[in-house]
Structures are given as C-alpha cells and as structure tokens.
Amino acid sequence: MFKGHWISTSYYLKFTIHVLEKENKTIECYIDFPGEEAWNIPVDMEVSDSMDVTFDIYNIRCKYKGAVNDSTELISGYFITSDGGEIPVDLMKTDNPPERTSLRPQEPVEPYPYKSEEIAFENTTDNITLKGTLTIPDLPGPHPGVVLISGSGPNDRDQLIFGHRVFLVLADYLTRQGIAVLRYDDRGVGRSDGNYDEATFENFTSDALAACIYLKSRSEIDPERTGLLGHSEGAAIAPLAASQSPEAGFIVLMSAPGYNFIESEDKGLISQWEISYRNNGVSEEAISFKLDLLVNMFLIAKEESDKDMARNKIRELLEKSEPSLLELSEDDRKKIELESIETYDIEWMLSTGFLNILKYDPQSVISGVHCPVLAVHGSKDSQIPVENLSAVEQALKNGGNEDYTIKNFEGLNHLFQTAETGQVSEYPQIEETIAPQVLVFISEWIKNNS
Numbered sequence: 001m002f003k004g005h006w007i008s009t010s011y012y013l014k015f016t017i018h019v020l021e022k023e024n025k026t027i028e029c030y031i032d033f034p035g036e037e038a039w040n041i042p043v044d045m046e047v048s049d050s051m052d053v054t055f056d057i058y059n060i061r062c063k064y065k066g067a068v069n070d071s072t073e074l075i076s077g078y079f080i081t082s083d084g085g086e087i088p089v090d091l092m093k094t095d096n097p098p099e100r101t102s103l104r105p106q107e108p109v110e111p112y113p114y115k116s117e118e119i120a121f122e123n124t125t126d127n128i129t130l131k132g133t134l135t136i137p138d139l140p141g142p143h144p145g146v147v148l149i150s151g152s153g154p155n156d157r158d159q160l161i162f163g164h165r166v167f168l169v170l171a172d173y174l175t176r177q178g179i180a181v182l183r184y185d186d187r188g189v190g191r192s193d194g195n196y197d198e199a200t201f202e203n204f205t206s207d208a209l210a211a212c213i214y215l216k217s218r219s220e221i222d223p224e225r226t227g228l229l230g231h232s233e234g235a236a237i238a239p240l241a242a243s244q245s246p247e248a249g250f251i252v253l254m255s256a257p258g259y260n261f262i263e264s265e266d267k268g269l270i271s272q273w274e275i276s277y278r279n280n281g282v283s284e285e286a287i288s289f290k291l292d293l294l295v296n297m298f299l300i301a302k303e304e305s306d307k308d309m310a311r312n313k314i315r316e317l318l319e320k321s322e323p324s325l326l327e328l329s330e331d332d333r334k335k336i337e338l339e340s341i342e343t344y345d346i347e348w349m350l351s352t353g354f355l356n357i358l359k360y361d362p363q364s365v366i367s368g369v370h371c372p373v374l375a376v377h378g379s380k381d382s383q384i385p386v387e388n389l390s391a392v393e394q395a396l397k398n399g400g401n402e403d404y405t406i407k408n409f410e411g412l413n414h415l416f417q418t419a420e421t422g423q424v425s426e427y428p429q430i431e432e433t434i435a436p437q438v439l440v441f442i443s444e445w446i447k448n449n450s
Helices: 166-176 201-217 234-244 271-279 284-303 307-326 330-335 352-359 362-366 387-398 424-429 436-449
Strands: 004-008 016-021 027-033 038-047 052-057 062-068 074-080 086-094 114-123 128-137 143-149 180-184 221-231 251-254 373-378 404-409
Touching: 027 052, 062 086, 114 201, 128 166, 128 201, 143 166, 143 201, 143 234, 143 436, 166 180, 166 436, 180 201, 201 221, 201 234, 201 352, 221 234, 234 251, 234 362, 251 436, 271 284, 284 307, 284 330, 284 352, 362 387, 373 387, 373 436, 387 404, 404 436
Parallel strands: 143 180, 143 221, 221 251, 251 373, 373 404
Antiparallel strands: 004 016, 004 086, 016 027, 027 038, 038 052, 052 062, 062 074, 074 086, 114 128, 128 180
C-alpha cells in the first residue's frame, strides 16, 4: 500500500518520500528536499495495525505522521519539525517525482576501495552511546587515525549541509590516502543517544574524546598517530578537547573561531550579521543600530546566569531602543529582522546551543593547546571571517606552541568550496563539496605530523 513515491502537496514545504522494495524484498525509505538540494536522506518507516504511518527522518530529527485515505493515493497528516512543531501537509502518490539535478561529483559511491564499518562507542562520562562510521584503509596497518567533529547545529555523521555530505567526502579522501577516519552522529541525532538541545560544549568535548579513545583502541589504528579534526563549531570543540586531555595527538581546525562571538569589526562571529545585512542592502544607520543592540543583548545573555532575569533585562533593553527603531524605514526594520519590539523573539539567544558559543573564549582555550595544530580557513568565509585565522595563530604563540601550520585558501568559503561571494545562499548551487587543494593539504599534513 505504501510502496511508491509520495510528494507533499504543500506550497511551502516541498519534499518527496520514496518507499521502495529491494531485490531481497526488504523495504527501503528515503526523503528528498529538492529546494535545498538535499537528496537520499534515510528514513525509518513504521506502520501501525490501523494503517497509520510514521516516517522517521532521524538524521535531521524530523518526522512525518499520517494515515492513508480510502483511495490509497493520499496520505493525510503532518510534518513534525526538530523543535516539535507540527505542519499540516498531505502526501500524494506520484509516478513522476522530482529528479536530482545537482551532481555532487566528489560524493563517493559504493563499493569503496577501503573498509567501512558501522560502529558504536560509549561516552562513559555522560553514560550515552554514540554511533558512527569508521573507514579503514585497505592496506597493512596500523594507520594514523582522525576523528571528525561537526559544526554547529544537530549534524549526522556525514555533516549534510545543503545537499553536501561534507564529512563523507572528507572521510573518503583521507581514507584513500591511508588515514583511518571515524565520523559520528551528534548526540541525539541519527542513531546516537543523548539530548542535543541541552548539550553544552563540555558535553560535546567529552563525546569527541570518547570517539578518540575508541579509535585508539582499535588494533588497525596507531594510537600515537591519532587526532581530532573539527569544522566551524567543531573547531572550537577540538582545541577544548586537546587542552583538557592528552588523548589527541594532533588537531586540525577548519574555519575555527579565533575571536569571541561578540567582537565585531570584521572579526568576531557577530560580523555574520553585519555582512548579511550589508549584502542585503540595509542602510548603514540600521546596521549600526542592530549590531549595537545585538552586542548588548548578547552581553546580558552571556553574563546573567538566571535566564528569567536575562529575559527581563533584554526586554527592557529592547523597549528602550524602540524610539530609535521607529526612526528606521519599514524596509530596514524588516531586513534587520526587527519589525517591532513586541514580536521580536529572544529565546534563540538564551538557548543552550547559543549560550555555548557566547561563552566560548577561543584565545584562552587555544593558548592551552600544545600538540601539533593545523588551522585552515577560506578567504571568502562569511560565517567566520578569515581574520579569525590570525587570531588562532596569535593564541598558539601566546601559549608557547611552536608546532603549528596556518593556511589561508584564497577564494574559498566557509565549507571550503570555490566560491564567488562566499554567502550561505551560494552553498547549494556549488557542485564542489570541498576544494581538492584543501583535501590534499590536510591529508599531507596529517601524514607528516602524526
């Protein structure tokens, strides 16, 4: 009854769920989001005795629940978002589902020329089980090994971003070069246990160290040549782990923050808003107003430990800013995402995930790292500006670490794709997942420094 292709009828939420029977008569399910160029995302299907169906899109923490109508050509139900929101949407059976147009030429296809194993390891500190994939070169070992740590937001082991399986491509290349790679689902994501939404940087650090300990325990791996590689937020977790424990023999930092979140002037992460607003044609007056407001709100969120008190202080700050807000044009207010004080949502900046970032001090953490370090950045990174790279180097110098390599790749964005603008909107349009020169550079550095 459920076999076939099911396309959403919603104008705003476009996706297709495929329920296919394999040669061995088992059922395989996956979902596509064509608008985001996200294809072949795995799905678990569960059918109740009353013929209600649940499609669990576990890698992105979403679900679809529905019931087939009498004609068996329509499923009526709702899409459940990762934060528990329910969006009414029906699915209609189709013989002509949207076809993938993106190529993603670097994405590997099985069979791989190496061993790929589904693994599980324990974080005994937090008493959770994390699951992932270990790829091992099909060559005599023991091999150098590296654990991949994903960026911000709940990520599966492949770090799927706008249809790019970033960590799948990275792991594939490194393994072909003789380096074993462990990549895992974030806690509470995919097949891993735990609660992502309540996790702190301390929790993520213990996850990374648990992965490293597991990798070093494998007989195919040389424990003396095993380290961590983090991208974006993961490049904050890697130095935290290395500064706290000797488990990591080296770390690789891709697009690492070197300044704290609140610093601006094209340095701190708050510059993301400045870059975005300016590219969107916002007036300088409105940009200055919103950035000043953000800095002051972030300082309250960072320094006030009582969330209710922080919420009240931020509301008071917003109310005091209202006269200045009303002096801006309606178009500017819309573009800076602050159309009115009453409707502005502040809960996102009080979430555990955002507070993790606000409270992270890269300079003090990185200065405590004494193992070999490779830090790479793209010159067109609009999420963590390339100026952060020099701050990473300064922190290493301040800590007395002389065993490091710093590399700025011209023309690459936050994902290390060859880019024109570097803006996030460009990511899904670029077929390249990671520029080849970056893959080569990282691989050679690991082999020479592990």
